[in-house]
Amino acid sequence: MAVGHCPFPQMPPLEGVRLGCAMAGIKKPQRRDLVVIELPEGATTVGVFTQNAFCAAPVIAAKTHLESTASRYWVINTGNANAGTGEAGLTDAYRTCQAMAEQAGVVSKAVLPFSTGVIGEPLPMERLLAGLPDAFAALDGSSQAWEAAGQGILTTDTRAKGATATGIIDGQAFHINGITKGSGMIKPNMATMLGFVVSDVTIEKSLLARLLRETVDLSFNAITVDSDTSTNDACMLAATNTGVRIETDEQVATFKAALQEVMTSLAQMIIRDGEGATKFVTLEVVGAKSRCEALDVAFTVAHSPLVKTALYASDANWGRILAAVGRAPIERFDVSRVVIDLGDVRLVENGGRAAGYSEAAGSRVMGEEEITIRIDLGRGEARATVWTSDLSHDYVSINADYRS
Template sequence: MAVNLYIPPESSIFPVAGVEIGIAEAGIRKANRRDLTVFRLAEGSSVAGVFTRNRFRAAPVQVCEAHLAGGRGIRALVVNTGNANAGTGPSGLQAAEQTCVALADLLGLEAQQVLPFSTGVILEPLPLDRLVAALPAAVDNLSAGNWFAAAHSIMTTDTQPKIVSRRVALGNATVTLTGISKGAGMIRPNMATMLGYLATDAGIAPELLKDMARGIADRSFNRITVDGDTSTNDSFIIMATGQSGVRVDSASDPLYAPLYQALADAAAELAQKIVRDAEGATKFMTIQVEQARSGEEALKVAYAVAQSPLVKTAFFASDPNLGRILCAIGYAGIDDLDVRTTRLWLGDVLVASQGERHPDYKEEDGQRVMKEAEIVVRIALGRGTAADTVYTCDFSHEYVSINADYRS
């Protein structure tokens, strides 16, 4: 059950000029499921990506990185669900490349202008014949208005589609931003078991877009965790078609900051929707750490709390067993942490200070906050001025059931 996940009506999902999307049924893992998605981009579009740091990077991730580095100008993306094409060795790489060749032939492009993406079960060969056979149907279905359908077609264990769309005034013009993401489990940077695609009709210089993609990923998809697992297939792509007439070529351009912020906000919403729809989630938790000596230190503490199974199960049970949070703070890896300067809040309730339970804390106050669907955990370390935030969820019985039955 997703936690307060907003799904915009189709009428408020804006097409992005220069982006067409086609959907088809390939039967990759299950019959009668729309599991193949194709994006076609206008000539001159800029594309940048951020990918998983898992050493067992899936074949499509490796091909994407090579094609982006090739500088041929990306004109198409192809996404399949049901099979990750990861842990598949040389034959997996060949299947990813052949997917690009097949789509390029249909679109009149070079194979190096196509980026392939896969998500699903790891360690199984990609059914290339079924994928390639369905590509013509996906191409025939290309339309600028298929964003909502695409949000559904890239889902795996997701229960809800994840989509954002907005129009933003930049100077005297208006630009459109629309994006989709998927992910529900194996979520922990860098990055999460997720796919994310964000497009704008603003024009952005290719090298500048690379820098923007990395920074935006760090502020969004690299600030979420469900279960601490980093997947083999994580990919976040930004596409800038330039069809609006607005163009940003450098960080000194006055339009750069508002455009960057708009893209970052959209990516953050997509990332948080992944946590809201995490496998079995019943609570959405924001872990805020402040007064750290560095951002890295703040993240250490935030992730220690966010990924603790004991903390997450307590939140599922609405049990204010808040000593578990203190325990996680203590083992986060800050060897000289002074517990006397550390304070902990649960929502608006000050729980601990001076290394012990706060004298005004009452169990019923903690219980009141724990029953809420959205909870903020705030931690002040009393060591400096750095701060950071991580978004996570609880662990429920359903999480275990979903992952125990995932391949059946």
């Protein structure tokens, strides 16, 4: 299942950027499962990675390589996460980089590996390495290549996820293309598994890194399907440094707005395609003392299995929302000031059911496919928005059957 329609957009070509796919048979035959993304010499690359303490071997390798060298190639396999694989897994990750580097004639550190799929099984290196030449030979900068790459990184996702934005700075157009994957084990902490975003702007690395962190915090770090932070989360951002220069405050603001648009679109696509999702839910928490507090409330509601099953059932059982808000870790929480709205319907005020509330009005909103729950804590000026999906029979089926 998935919420709404998200056709893959037409991606503009970015100078020096090419993508190639292969069917390496890593987990299943006859599906795209190996992707190579080529960046031009002189590109600036930054990334954010999972905070899961059991971070995967490719995450360790990618972070290490990224520290020393700007990357030229990102190699992504699906079907196996190469996580929980200890020293052998790390060796496999570095061997992947080495093989790619030899193929392309670059140093090994210019290659970053990414893996997604089942945790704890050895990466089938023979099949992966055998697929690399095909992926390399397929490198192409077209919109079709972006879409094929978007398909090649999927696991339980039901559709490829891409977003693009174009802006104008000093009369010159710039572009940002991104693809992402993720459907379950989605509660990113720094980034989600996986996002790849490239722009043709020219920009300092430290500035690019800051913009990545800031836009990820409002996008990938503000979504949850099931509260489970993956071992393999990574969001990469590259600037080809071939186009317009981003330096002044105004240039940064324009570029950042476009980047945020791409990041938020990609993050929302993950929720719309969340495992078993039938609803796309926006949680807006306002009136908090801090953004951290607002996020605590939003994620407490977003993770509540009882709220999520009520959303699935289109059941206006708002008492579950109230109960979830009430158990959020808030100090000295005066619930008499809390106001909760479901779409345009007021649910809660003065510590209980709002005076004008009717079951019919609540049910009307709960029946919709896209639902906004707005929670005003009445404590301050800070706010946060989080996106989530519902908890359906399909979520259980997908995850009870995933390995079989």
